[in-house]
Amino acid sequence: KQEVTQIPAALSVPEGENLVLNCSFTDSAIYNLQWFRQDPGKGLTSLLLIQSSQREQTSGRLNASLDKSSGRSTLYIAASQPGDSATYLCAVKGGSYIPTFGRGTSLIVHP
Amino acid sequence: NAGVMQNPRHLVRRRGQEARLRCSPMKGHSHVYWYRQLPEEGLKFMVYLQKENIIDESGMPKERFSAEFPKEGPSILRIQQVVRGDSAAYFCASSPFPGHENTEAFFGQGTRLTVV
Numbered sequence: 001k002q003e004v005t006q007i008p009a010a011l012s013v014p015e016g017e018n019l020v021l022n023c024s025f026t027d028s029a030i031y032n033l034q035w036f037r038q039d040p041g042k043g044l045t046s047l048l049l050i051q052s053s054q055r056e057q058t059s060g061r062l063n064a065s066l067d068k069s070s071g072r073s074t075l076y077i078a079a080s081q082p083g084d085s086a087t088y089l090c091a092v093k094g095g096s097y098i099p100t101f102g103r104g105t106s107l108i109v110h111p
Numbered sequence: 112n113a114g115v116m117q118n119p120r121h122l123v124r125r126r127g128q129e130a131r132l133r134c135s136p137m138k139g140h141s142h143v144y145w146y147r148q149l150p151e152e153g154l155k156f157m158v159y160l161q162k163e164n165i166i167d168e169s170g171m172p173k174e175r176f177s178a179e180f181p182k183e184g185p186s187i188l189r190i191q192q193v194v195r196g197d198s199a200a201y202f203c204a205s206s207p208f209p210g211h212e213n214t215e216a217f218f219g220q221g222t223r224l225t226v227v
Contacts, residue, residue: 031212043202043220044154051212089153091216096159097209098144098167099216103153 002027002094006102013109019077021105023090028068034099035064035075036089044089048075080109113137115205116185117219124193124226132188132222136205143186144204144216145171145178154202160186193226200224 091099160180
């Protein structure tokens with residue numbers, strides 16, 4: 001059974017810092033990994049999808065990497081802004097076709 | 112192409128009543144997932160459906176909960192005789208055939224169920 005762990009559980013940083021959020025998973029036989037953002041009381045917004053055959057994906061200030069063999073992914077946020085404050089979730093999809101989520105990293109970026 | 116639509120957005124039920132949560136997938140998507148999220152927790156998988164079929168319901172409680180995805184119309188998650196512990200946010204996601212590495216899951220805004 002796939003298990004997904006996200007570290008740290010919470011993070012509070014001043015504006016402008018570069019951040020690294022971590023996601024690890026136990027079964028490396030995956031199709032892809034998605035990073036999502038969730039604002040309080042809202043739904044999930046997809047940020048990046050990394051396919052199993054890819055090493056990284058970039059979108060604006062976000063860069064996500066995938067090391068399938070070691071069961072790890074990182075989400076790098078450059079030059080953080082208060083508007084980046086949210087919970088970040090990673091989800092791994094394997095042979096069951098069911099995305100499995102970590103518990104998320106709650107990020108606060110203060111001015 | 113509208114996104115995944117869930118309704119209602121908020122639902123209040125008294126203990127013992129039934130709750131019906133609806134999910135209309137994105138156009139062209141025939142695979143639907145339901146998740147439950149408790150406060151300060153991640154998303155817990157409940158059930159995975161394809162049109163007219165339940166593929167995996169391993170995360171759904173055996174009693175009081177049921178789900179369907181008919182040939183026509185939205186997917187429905189039904190909770191009978193609700194209890195306070197059912198209070199949570201319920202999210203639906205849809206995708207085209209998920210067996211490709213470039214297939215992305217898209218989520219709705221959720222239904223927040225409160226049992227009083």
